[in-house]
Amino acid sequence: MSFQYAPAPESRAVLDLKSSYGLFIDGEFVDGSGQAFKSVSPATEEVLAEISEASEADIDRAVAAARRAYTRVWSKMPGAERAKYLYRIARIVQERSRELAVLESLDNGKPIREARDVDVPLLAAHFFYYAGWADKLQYAGFGPKPKPLGVAAQVIPWNFPLLMLAWKVAPALAAGNTVVLKPAETTSLTALAFADICQQADLPPGVVNIVTGAGETGRALVSHPGVDKVAFTGSTEVGKAIARAVAGTSKSVTLELGGKAANILFDDAPIDQAVEGIVNGIFFNQGHVCCAGSRLLVQESVYDDVLLRLKRRMATLRIGDPLDKNTDVGAINSSEQLARIRELSQVGVSEGAERWSAPCELPDRGFWFAPTIFTGVTQAHRIAREEIFGPVLSVLTFRTPLEAVEKANNTPYGLSAGVWTDKGSRILWMANQLRAGVVWANTFNRFDPTSPFGGYKESGYGREGGRHGLEAYLAQ
Numbered sequence: 001m002s003f004q005y006a007p008a009p010e011s012r013a014v015l016d017l018k019s020s021y022g023l024f025i026d027g028e029f030v031d032g033s034g035q036a037f038k039s040v041s042p043a044t045e046e047v048l049a050e051i052s053e054a055s056e057a058d059i060d061r062a063v064a065a066a067r068r069a070y071t072r073v074w075s076k077m078p079g080a081e082r083a084k085y086l087y088r089i090a091r092i093v094q095e096r097s098r099e100l101a102v103l104e105s106l107d108n109g110k111p112i113r114e115a116r117d118v119d120v121p122l123l124a125a126h127f128f129y130y131a132g133w134a135d136k137l138q139y140a141g142f143g144p145k146p147k148p149l150g151v152a153a154q155v156i157p158w159n160f161p162l163l164m165l166a167w168k169v170a171p172a173l174a175a176g177n178t179v180v181l182k183p184a185e186t187t188s189l190t191a192l193a194f195a196d197i198c199q200q201a202d203l204p205p206g207v208v209n210i211v212t213g214a215g216e217t218g219r220a221l222v223s224h225p226g227v228d229k230v231a232f233t234g235s236t237e238v239g240k241a242i243a244r245a246v247a248g249t250s251k252s253v254t255l256e257l258g259g260k261a262a263n264i265l266f267d268d269a270p271i272d273q274a275v276e277g278i279v280n281g282i283f284f285n286q287g288h289v290c291c292a293g294s295r296l297l298v299q300e301s302v303y304d305d306v307l308l309r310l311k312r313r314m315a316t317l318r319i320g321d322p323l324d325k326n327t328d329v330g331a332i333n334s335s336e337q338l339a340r341i342r343e344l345s346q347v348g349v350s351e352g353a354e355r356w357s358a359p360c361e362l363p364d365r366g367f368w369f370a371p372t373i374f375t376g377v378t379q380a381h382r383i384a385r386e387e388i389f390g391p392v393l394s395v396l397t398f399r400t401p402l403e404a405v406e407k408a409n410n411t412p413y414g415l416s417a418g419v420w421t422d423k424g425s426r427i428l429w430m431a432n433q434l435r436a437g438v439v440w441a442n443t444f445n446r447f448d449p450t451s452p453f454g455g456y457k458e459s460g461y462g463r464e465g466g467r468h469g470l471e472a473y474l475a476q
């Protein structure tokens with residue numbers, strides 16, 4: 001018997017939402033000179049605020065401010081002093097954690113439980129972690145006197161707005177660079193709240209600049225001649241365009257792109273635990289996760305049992321209001337993303353795979369997609385090859401470890417993988433065979449600031465996080 005949960009909505013009273021937001025340049029909020037656009041709540045389609053669009057002239061101003069701050073203040077400041085600002089930011093994030101979590105959930109559509117327990121704590125953790133490196137760069141293994149690169153142009157996606165900001169801004173500042181960051185157009189609000197935190201921390205003007213806008217603003221930023229470093233997280237398609245735009249310049253580049261990870265379940269794995277890991281691997285953050293375990297590879301001998309338990313577990317997932325503390329799966333971030341998920345799911349059906357969606361009632365307004373699995377999937381199916389970036393799992397089978405490896409590596413991507421087995425030796429053997437930047441064993445979607453993250457092949461190049469993450473922001 002399943003029991004009902006009474007609604008437990010988190011209050012929005014903690015927010016002080018303005019009707020419109022400007023750009024954050026040189027320590028001040030200023031109006032952008034482009035065409036303003038709206039940020040909507042994906043769960044209700046309510047307009048949350050109007051956001052300024054940064055034009056090329058605004059990007060010029062932001063890059064000039066970052067350059068001034070770099071040459072006059074930030075690169076001259078001893079690491080121990082820079083560290084104090086990073087610690088201060090981390091502490092303010094903790095103090096304002098409730099506000100940040102509510103805003104992230106409202107603007108992105110992710111469950112408040114995840115924003116509160118994952119995104120915001122990790123945001124603080126990254127600033128704490130990189131604060132610790134700021135005065136120890138000479139011991140990081142990148143030469144005796146590593147130097148910052150200068151002004152970093154950073155462009156991030158909408159799936160983890162605050163966390164992606166932390167991955168980019170914290171190591172850049174710790175290493176002595178200044179930044180101009182562009183959040184994704186559907187999720188600008190928490191980056192602007194972060195700008196407010198920079199003001200509150202008395203961060204010197206120009207060290208962090210936030211410019212809002214869509215692809216054209218991003219393009220203008222990464223191609224600006226005044227930037228020394230480009231850091232991008234987003235789709236492989238845009239990553240390739242950026243690589244072409246900076247080719248032949250002296251800019252250094254890191255690209256964190258898409259993925260199509262295999263989550264591999266052997267017959268000796270603890271099945272109930274593995275089912276939790278499969279669910280977390282693909283339904284966490286509505287499957288809007290670059291390293292999502294979107295291809296489940298199950299050993300044939302346990303296939304029927306795993307499918308039965310997986311469907312039973314999926315039927316208990318609660319889908320709905322992201323601000324409700326009981327919600328497991330929130331809203332799809334935008335109508336465009338929903339259309340893409342629907343289209344690829346339709347392709348799955350027309351290519352002959354069998355679709356099963358968890359029985360659930362979806363709200364009338366907003367963008368929603370029920371957690372879904374496809375069985376009878378072959379490696380040639382588009383749903384086994386393309387990133388769906390939604391709550392959709394493709395299930396394939398294997399008989400031997402070698403076959404599992406071949407199938408797992410049969411992808412243009414190489415960001416992450418998961419292995420579920422009772423045998424330590426098999427975990428180590430698999431980890432050596434899998435062409436993936438991160439391999440999780442008997443767990444999935446675990447993140448930590450001390451651990452490097454990044455991909456092979458079309459998942460991009462460079463690493464973020466940990467000591468490795470500093471390298472992208474230092475010249476030896």
Ligand code: NAD
Pocket residue numbers: 155156157158159160182183184185213214215216217218219220222233234235236238239241242255256257258259289290291387389415454455459460
């Ligand atoms: P996207 O590539 O469409 O957009 C990402 C960002 O790039 C946005 O801010 C967008 O405005 C900007 N942009 C768009 N066109 C641009 C251009 N020509 N020049 C410069 N900037 C431009 O991706 P998305 O749909 O927002 O995000 C989803 C993608 O991000 C998925 O493919 C996912 O796998 C990937 N992702 C990767 C990682 C990782 O660490 N590897 C992490 C999170 C998300």
